[in-house]
Amino acid sequence: MTETTENLHVMNRAALTRRLLAALRNREAVIGGIGNSNWDLWAADRTRGENFYMLGSMGLAAPIAMGVAIAQPRRRVFALEGDGSLLMQLGCLSTIAAQRVRNLCVIVWDNGIYQITGGQETPAHAAGTDIVAIARASGIASAAWAADEAEFDALVARALSTDGPHLIGVKIDAEPGREQTDRDPIRFRESFMRAMAEPV
Amino acid sequence: MTSPAEPARPWHAILRQAFKDHGVRLVPYVPDNVLRPLIEGIHADPFFTAFACAREEEAIGIATGATMAGMRGAVLMQTSGFATLPNVLASLVVACQVPVVMVVSERGTMGEFNPGQAIVCRTMRPILDSLGVEHHTLTRLDEAAFVADRTIRQAFATRWPACLILSPLLTGGRK
Numbered sequence: 001m002t003e004t005t006e007n008l009h010v011m012n013r014a015a016l017t018r019r020l021l022a023a024l025r026n027r028e029a030v031i032g033g034i035g036n037s038n039w040d041l042w043a044a045d046r047t048r049g050e051n052f053y054m055l056g057s058m059g060l061a062a063p064i065a066m067g068v069a070i071a072q073p074r075r076r077v078f079a080l081e082g083d084g085s086l087l088m089q090l091g092c093l094s095t096i097a098a099q100r101v102r103n104l105c106v107i108v109w110d111n112g113i114y115q116i117t118g119g120q121e122t123p124a125h126a127a128g129t130d131i132v133a134i135a136r137a138s139g140i141a142s143a144a145w146a147a148d149e150a151e152f153d154a155l156v157a158r159a160l161s162t163d164g165p166h167l168i169g170v171k172i173d174a175e176p177g178r179e180q181t182d183r184d185p186i187r188f189r190e191s192f193m194r195a196m197a198e199p200v
Numbered sequence: 201m202t203s204p205a206e207p208a209r210p211w212h213a214i215l216r217q218a219f220k221d222h223g224v225r226l227v228p229y230v231p232d233n234v235l236r237p238l239i240e241g242i243h244a245d246p247f248f249t250a251f252a253c254a255r256e257e258e259a260i261g262i263a264t265g266a267t268m269a270g271m272r273g274a275v276l277m278q279t280s281g282f283a284t285l286p287n288v289l290a291s292l293v294v295a296c297q298v299p300v301v302m303v304v305s306e307r308g309t310m311g312e313f314n315p316g317q318a319i320v321c322r323t324m325r326p327i328l329d330s331l332g333v334e335h336h337t338l339t340r341l342d343e344a345a346f347v348a349d350r351t352i353r354q355a356f357a358t359r360w361p362a363c364l365i366l367s368p369l370l371t372g373g374r375k
Contacts, residue, residue, distance in 0.1 A: 067265025091254025
C-alpha cells in the first residue's frame, strides 16, 4: 500500500478495469461513473448484470454504490469514479466514512483532466491535491494509492476480504474509453436489479 | 375516523407510518428545522436506517442504489435543497425509472422572511412538473395519511419518483 503520490506508475483504466472484473467471484456490484469510467466497464464485460452504468449525475457513482452496499451488507460493492467526478461530490467521502460502510470500495481513476470534455486540467491537479489524502482525512482509514498493477491487485484483494470502507487511488493515462455504452438506462436498471436479486 | 379519545396523530407520525407501511427503510436526509420531529422519530425507530448526507444529490444517489438493491428509500430535504437536484433527477431517477420518494419541507412561502428562499421556492413545482414527477402538497392533517400512503404506493407500483411537499399549513412552518 502506497501512502504518497511519489513513484506512482501511470496505468491504464481499461486494463485495470479488466483486472478488477477478473478478481470478482461473488456477484460483486460495480457502479461505473459517467463517461470513460463506465465505457471501460462496458468494454470489459457488457454481459455482466452486476454492472450499473450511469448516464449523467456526475459524481454519484460512490453514493449509488453506498446505497447498494447498505441494502445488501453481504455483497461487496465497487464504485469506479473519475477524479473530476469525485471532486464534484467530495462530501460523500465523509458520509461513507460516517456510516462505516464496510462492504464498499471506491476506485478513483485519477488522470488530472476532464478527459471527455477535451482534456482540460482539473483544479485538483493544478493545485497538487492528493485525493487519497482527502479520503483519509474524511475518515476512510483504508485509503491508498496503487503504485503499480500488482499493488492494485493486492488492494482489490484486500477490499474483497477485509472490512472497509476502502478507497483505491490510481494514476491513469489519458487514453479515452474505447467503446461507448448503449444509452438504454431502463434496461441497465432492470438488468442490474435482476442481478441484485440473486443471492451472493 | 379518529374518536375523541384518540387524539389525531401529528403529521410526522403519519409520514413515518406511511414509510413503514410501504417498506421504506432507508432515509438519507439533509437536515431541516421543520423536519426535525420526523427525523428524530425515524432515528428513534429501529425499523429505519437514517443518516445525514452532505448534499441532497448524494442522498438521491444513495436512495437510488439502495432501491435498485431491494431496500426502498425516501430522501428528506428543504426547498432550497430540492433546487440543487434537477440534473440528478433527470439523468438518474427519471431516466432509469427508479421510485425514490422525496419529502420536501416547504420554505419560501406563507410568511417567509428570506428573499432567497422565497425565490427558490417558485422553482420547485415547475421543475417537478417539467420532469413529469408527480407531487402532492400536504396542507391538512386529515388528508395527510391518505395522500402520503397513495403517493408512495403509486411511486413503487409505477416505478417512478414522487415528491411530497409539506406545506407550512400542515407543519406550522418555521417560526
